[in-house]
Amino acid sequence: MLRVEGLHAGYGPLEILHGISLEVPAGSLVALLGANGAGKTTLMRTLMGLLPTRSGRILFADQEIQRAGVERRVRLGLALVPEGRELFPSLSVRENLLMGAFGRRGRAAIESDIERVLAYFPALKARLSLPAASLSGGEGQMLAIGRALMGQPRLLLIDELSQGLAPAIVESVLAVLLRLNRQEGLTMLLVEQNARKALKVANLAYVLQSGSLVLQGRPAELAANPIIQQLYLGGEASAEAPEDAGTGQVSLVSGGPAISNGAEEEGGNG
Numbered sequence: 001m002l003r004v005e006g007l008h009a010g011y012g013p014l015e016i017l018h019g020i021s022l023e024v025p026a027g028s029l030v031a032l033l034g035a036n037g038a039g040k041t042t043l044m045r046t047l048m049g050l051l052p053t054r055s056g057r058i059l060f061a062d063q064e065i066q067r068a069g070v071e072r073r074v075r076l077g078l079a080l081v082p083e084g085r086e087l088f089p090s091l092s093v094r095e096n097l098l099m100g101a102f103g104r105r106g107r108a109a110i111e112s113d114i115e116r117v118l119a120y121f122p123a124l125k126a127r128l129s130l131p132a133a134s135l136s137g138g139e140g141q142m143l144a145i146g147r148a149l150m151g152q153p154r155l156l157l158i159d160e161l162s163q164g165l166a167p168a169i170v171e172s173v174l175a176v177l178l179r180l181n182r183q184e185g186l187t188m189l190l191v192e193q194n195a196r197k198a199l200k201v202a203n204l205a206y207v208l209q210s211g212s213l214v215l216q217g218r219p220a221e222l223a224a225n226p227i228i229q230q231l232y233l234g235g236e237a238s239a240e241a242p243e244d245a246g247t248g249q250v251s252l253v254s255g256g257p258a259i260s261n262g263a264e265e266e267g268g269n270g
């Protein structure tokens with residue numbers, strides 16, 4: 001559904017993304033891991049068209065979109081749940097949802113999509129006419145996701161799902177995302193600080209380091225990778241990882257710096 005080839009992007013004279021190539025297959029939930037400052041948000045913003053592509057290609061639904069504006073990308077079916085949520089604090093919950101339907105026609109369909117969002121996030125129902133500023137962190141994230149859903153996306157980009165949220169809230173929001181993915185076939189690219197959680201729900205994962213992808217593979221295999229365990233899983237073997245994992249599906253992205261595939265190379269990370 002989404003294919004990125006050799007993507008370069010950055011700010012002013014600063015290049016942050018140094019040739020990213022990745023794929024998000026239709027119907028999948030892909031996790032994007034990486035330390036603070038790795039470039040995850042920069043990648044999400046570039047995919048959405050909020051930051052220009054310097055070189056490389058972004059193919060979405062069989063179209064090249066690296067030069068397309070945000071509106072065209074939204075029309076093609078991209079939506080972003082931005083880091084920090086970026087709600088309109090003084091607007092009501094309902095008005096925030098309507099912002100997500102900007103550019104859409106058909107009042108009835110929009111109203112029925114609001115009902116659909118409220119069915120997914122019943123906690124927002126009683127808050128509909130209250131300003132977004134009055135929401136709790138969890139409700140704010142639900143609203144940010146709901147607003148993105150109002151654009152009827154085919155690919156949902158989610159930047160830092162669990163940021164500032166209590167674990168129980170994260171679980172309930174993740175459960176909704178899983179329903180959308182598994183039952184409605186909504187494709188997702190998920191940036192998540194909690195690598196353990198992300199690897200548990202994803203079908204495919206990428207690791208970004210200093211603006212380059214350094215590892216990619218099936219989540220169970222990545223979870224068993226010693227380097228991933230050390231850097232992202234608190235240094236303990238994941239209980240969910242199968243015993244034979246750590247060889248077949250993890251691949252070191254060629255040309256990537258620093259992280260090596262420790263499954264093959266003792267002490268390779270220096």
Ligand SMILES: Nc1ncnc2c1ncn2[C@@H]1O[C@H](COP(=O)(O)OP(=O)(O)OP(=O)(O)O)[C@@H](O)[C@H]1O
Nearest residue numbers: 011014016034035036037038039040041042043083
């Ligand atoms: N507006 C900006 N202008 C200049 N540099 C920026 C800007 N935004 C981010 N950067 C730099 O780009 C690099 C990547 O930042 P980015 O926000 O994409 O990382 P991230 O992986 O999302 O980190 P985090 O986990 O903290 O959200 C960092 O070195 C950051 O300082």
Ligand SMILES: [Mg+2]
Nearest residue numbers: 040041042083
């Ligand atoms: Mg970020």
